[in-house]
Amino acid sequence: MASLYRQILNWLDERFGAGAVEDFLRHKTVPIHRHTIWYYFGGMTLFLFVIQVLTGILLLLYYRPTPDDAFESVQHIMTQVRFGWLIRSVHSWSANLMIFTAFVHMFSVYFLKGYRKPRELTWITGMLLFFVLLGFGFSGYLLPWNTLAFFATKVGTEMAGAIPVLGKWLLVFLRGGEEVTGATLTRFFGFHVAVLPGLATVLLAMHLLLVQHLGMSVPPGVERATAEGRATARVMPFFPNFLLRDIIGWYVALGVLGALAAIFPWELGTKADLFAPAPAGIRPEWYFLFMFQTLKLLPARIFFLEGELVGLLGFSLAAAIWVVVPFLDYRAGFGRVTRFFTGLGIFALGFIVAMSFLALW
């Protein structure tokens, strides 16, 4: 068996240097310290992304992206297609878990200063990937064409429309017209299955290459302790030690997904009616709730600007700062932890959690 494996590897090595990959894996290590647990969330997000791709492809076999058929085709998947209920529920639950693990991964990297020089590009590609994931969530939410999704999309795209100068153009671009119609559904479907997967593939490839090239970041505190001799630098081989631990996490995620799908299958709701009044309790997916709640709490006018516009500008500015934080917190690159940026992270996390809970209250 071992010799067959060696023969295949040799065959591949002669053709594209697969031995280098094996060599890389053999020598790749992962630092061990009290924050090692956070390293697993990147892999977990990647695993859930793979689940999304696989279940998404299966759903594509039956889904029809037209206002007349979308709802019925999802209903058909849920009730008539063998294991269709499982695939659709896993796709929906996995999407939510993926965004959750992406949030955890992002904040853990932020607090552990994983964005420090020379990993600025790893952070930026990760952030762009995160925005792509939110785009997946926003576009996918509309695809079952149910009442809740229809009105949430209406509200969401209206927010985009409030952006100065570009707003109107952006609204028409997203909706495929002035209103949320069948054209919006087709467009969102296009974003969800073509545009965003294309972007995600490129960004993911860059992100993973950078992670492999630069290795895992060691938090400044641990680095300092090692340098001062208060701790010893320990590592574990990536293959198989870290990978096996990763796989345990993936198995657990699979079990959780299966249980959620079997016990709480993702609801379909009622078919969207373009002429019906908006029902009560319209709100976006949980990961957009903090923005939704903030915009709701803002007064109608702040000085001479509309409250909603101020909110959107604020969020845009915050997102921009978040993306370029490796350049702003450049001192962290020299091992100096700035309290301001740690405080900023705590404030951002606290704000997101508090506003989300307030919206659910």
Next chain:
Amino acid sequence: MKITATAVALFLWALGSAFAVSPQDSCVTCHSALEGKQAEPARLFAADVHRQVGLGCADCHGGDPKDESMNAMSRAKGFRGAPKKAQVPEFCARCHADIAYMRRFNPKLRVDQLSQYLTSVHGKRLKQGDTKVAACVDCHGVHNMLPASDTRSPVHPTNVASTCARCHADAEHMKGYKTPTDQVARYLKSVHAEMLAQGDTAAPTCSTCHGNHGATPPGVTSVANVCGTCHVFFEQLFVKSPHQAAFARMGLPGCVECHSNHEIVKPADDWVGVGAKAVCVNCHAVGDKGYAAAQKMAGDLARLKTFLGRAEEILGTAERSGMGVSGPKVELTNAHEALVKARVNVHSFNEPEVRKLTEQGVDIAQKAYQAGVVALRERDVRRKGLGISLIFIVLAVSGLYLKIRQIESGSRT
């Protein structure tokens, strides 16, 4: 240049015409300057429908509105003054019964109000010299009349009951008549009033059943026809039923006998049968054919409702468990429809017909129930599948854990 000048002149002429002050009406000028009751007509008339179509005081009362002296109200100027109560119907009918004249304002407006009114109890009594009865202005108002379609009008469907109540609920006013004074109070408890209050202006009010200008209580034999103007199927079934002839023989008014007249509340299934609330036992007693039929019909309805309840319950449980049961739920609406049809068919008093419909509903409900059973079975299969897959996952995780320990203990030694 010439063309421009002409255009400017035309424009100024059009502007002048648009803002031209209408000739002064001396009736309005003088009455506005008066006080109290004499100023009221001028004040109220501004919003009157007659004013809106360009009519003035003189069109009803005669006289010369261009004459600014008291001579405007002279007989020589055709002044008729205010009509006495007994003269009101004919006073209004001078225009409202004139087809050619009315067509100028509204070709769709009826012109038979006077002839209808003269057939009404109000009209007949007025002719006999009873001036307490309603004439045109008592319902429509004076000087501030509005079209019936205007929600402020006292004859708008939502206001009719309170307009009638002004006299018919006033015990003092109705003293000397045999008519009771609780009709409006009872009507307000009815399902008809409830629907009207919800904004359904098609729901019946007093005039829908009694007529408006020709207001008369429907006779015993015409009650079913009156109700049947809206409840068409019920009437069709009733007139073919054995009750039609029996009621006529006994001098009983059709629908009213079971449903009451003014206080027509939402009917319930327990009105059918032989129970405490059943209306059938008002006439039928143990041993007669009607009693047995009533008992069977109540049984038919109850059987369908039991099957419907069972099906709804199991589908609800399945749905709460996350199972997709929208198909059977849609099917179940057909069983609900069968129940509605059976309830309507009760008015045929033909038990086999009712049973045919309830059994159709029972069949549908049973199929929906079975779909619920299948859905719950599927739910259990899913949960068992989950359990088995979780066992495999736990085994795999344990195996991996042991493998890691094995690798790492090897590397330590």
